[in-house]
Amino acid sequence: MTTFDLADPVLRTYAIAAAVMVLKVMGQGWMTVARMMKSGRGLVNPEDLIAGPLNRTPDAGQLDIDDYVDRSRRMHRNDLENIPAFWMAGLLFVLSAPALWLAQVLLYGFVAARAAHFVAYLTKQRHEVRAAFYTIGSLIVIYMALHVLWDVLT
């Protein structure tokens, strides 16, 4: 039986990793905002061309896709393809009462892999580098889901 107590070191590990990934996802939204504001480009809504404090000199080209801004959106999409599944798999994994060392390796390992993926994506590293960190994070999530299924079904 698992009672959820943040004094439990496994749950604490999960809480730290999950909360850091919350900040990552929300921070990616703010990076997109910052890049839109800095470049004045990469807007997505026609009404964003109304002149105002956020857009002093509007022009129609601001709605064109812009790699500087769109890169942050692509990073965000990649986060959404991976991080909510991590939250779910991690929660179930914690419920299966794993060894602390294993929980730390997997949960902090995911955070580290995504941090490295973020840097690789941001700095436009070649595909192979980005793919390597993506793969590590993805395999951790897949392992945790399989671990849970094994635990529950056997």
Add this chain to the structure above:
Amino acid sequence: MTTFDLADPVLRTYAIAAAVMVLKVMGQGWMTVARMMKSGRGLVNPEDLIAGPLNRTPDAGQLDIDDYVDRSRRMHRNDLENIPAFWMAGLLFVLSAPALWLAQVLLYGFVAARAAHFVAYLTKQRHEVRAAFYTIGSLIVIYMALHVLWDVLT
């Protein structure tokens, strides 16, 4: 120690806010469907041009991007960038056993901010209005994640 009991007013607050946001996300999908059906535009799959009950008079232009339909998709994407992180941050926040008033302010505050963001986006309010409500929701999620980290790490 937290035992999950829906009689607990903090957990009850979370359950209400989280369930309402589930309905919000699912409802946004149905708004996209309704707008596609009403306008007959904004389809995304080549096979959707097969004539049938959902598309009686197909033409290739139906696959073009259409602001009426795409607006609902952009609202959906914005939901996905914010709401799953809210679910996760809120759950961890509840585990940290916060004061009921604080839980109510933050959890219901997020729901209210997203409702206002929905209206602002739907009615094409200027960027500054939409951004204000986005910011409130985002800061609530970020605060909850930091609150959890502070609680766990100190």
Add this chain to the structure above:
Amino acid sequence: MTTFDLADPVLRTYAIAAAVMVLKVMGQGWMTVARMMKSGRGLVNPEDLIAGPLNRTPDAGQLDIDDYVDRSRRMHRNDLENIPAFWMAGLLFVLSAPALWLAQVLLYGFVAARAAHFVAYLTKQRHEVRAAFYTIGSLIVIYMALHVLWDVLT
């Protein structure tokens, strides 16, 4: 009161359904990777045109939208619009201590509906077929959220 114990058959049902959907989401990412590698098309980042083990003969056309690859991305987006809300609604639903048969019908029903949606999308079935399975999954999530609200608010 609910204590989270994977020996509880309702929680076990949830764990199985949720873990399978984690594998579904992660697997969709790998399908996109596999289709990019197989076709050498549908890349999204300019830096992916650097020659290397993942891209031996780059050309600019690889960045064009390609239905074979983009279909997998659209399937992924559809997953993200539905599955995290399922995880959340299902967790709250389990907290409301439902009857086991109802939990099994809804949670496994969602998994089955999404599996059928996957096949329909992958094999380019007409819109009506895909929409039917989407609708079943969506209504299950909506029902669970309403069930929770009813349980908590009455």
